[in-house]
Amino acid sequence: MGRRDVGILHPGSMGAQVAAQAVAAGATLRWLPQGRSAATRERAGDIGLRPAADLRELAGACEILLSVCPAAAALDVAAQVADAGFRGVYVDADADAVGPERMAEITDVFEGGAVTVVDGGIAGPPPREPARTRCYLSGDDTAVARVRDLFEGTARTPFVLPGPVGRASALKPAFAAYNKISYALAARACALADGHGVLDDLVDLAGHLLPDTPLGTPEHLATAGARAWRREPEMREIAGACRAAGVSAAFAEAAAATFGRWEAHKDDQAVTAGELIAELGRGTPSGTSPGRKGLPSR
Template structure:
């Protein structure tokens, strides 16, 4: 069943406006990492099928998809051809490439699926994705705040722009709390602001530790912080542990945050420094 609706202008882009989805839509997940698998599982109750593209994915991804009871299809082209809703949930640096793959897969399709851009990207990237997809899909802006949701009360999915209400309905009753905003890009803008405290701010510990080591004052700094009631060792160990496993991904998110801040004339140096610190932490043996 096609998603039908008028077109409206937004920043020079003709944006399709959806009105409805099938009662049991086919939903495609690109890709079922930890968050993607949780989203796919959450959508199963409302979907006719939740599918994912098997080509080129790792054994770990396939295992997550299996545990979430998602249905494999051969590749992105097949997923794009079959899905009424496509959820892009991948590392931030890959968001545009995924949109390009989907756009190619939608070529020649008569109806327009909803494309949920749920990555931790700048509002400008969301609009770039909308340009890539053009009139082949209805682009909805999404931002996940919280961990992969397997139980209620931990995570909120913010939605904005065209298709937000239709997508929100699909998550009704799921572990993801859903809230909506109006403008395309506003959900991603919210995520950027939130990430400044959740991901950028903790990198101050990494910068402080690296500087103290190079100045040769690590132990003295530790003692001085302890004297003033700051538990430096615990805080540093916590951020190092998180950065070691996720720094490669968070670096991309901080790059997107920096681009977003620069676009609205807010100093972006702190976010760019955070990205570099996460790269260093991820590369640390």
């Protein structure tokens, strides 16, 4: 192909660590600084990413493009890449759940072009430590092998799911349905307890019997508030995947509604679990409740 570089769209907290793993493994990574924040630019510089002037330059310089973006933007990003004339392996490797139907739409964007789509799904935290973050890959065997080799031996452990595009994007929503909906369910349970003045007691009970769950560690709910703007559309993706499988989408839709209540807290690192819980309940005339003051804050 004559091109050896890898491009990444767009290196947020997850994408930056994904890029760092590829750089550590010897790849040359390019990215688009245009329109990105100062913090993102600094992060990219620390990793050693090389800037491209625009998407067309990035598309022309790279043989592999990794898309690590919110679920709601996945299709638009793919369309932009197609318009830029990319010819190579396009990897939708979102940290958020993108369902099989959405992956089919992404594949259709490149239909008739010289692009091979690899279906990817990241499970786990941003890859910093070995064996904690997995990336599942499915699709064309040759293209999947190239992406697998890019991350072989890194903290972003590749797992190949033999079969067509759609298998990896089926596994990720199934996992996220449990992992992320559990945060919405815990928040609702806390709001219920808060409304009856027994939130402290619920936190104590869950901490004793369910210590490794969002209900047992409600301080972790604060992170859900800052990420709710991503979680709401992700829950919609999960709901679609449920319907396609003939499974009720009610839990996913309810979780989407819960995260939707917190969208104003986008990237708000100061919001507390108590504040998020209060927003789900009716509260009290005084604006405080016996349980809310006992919740840990960030």
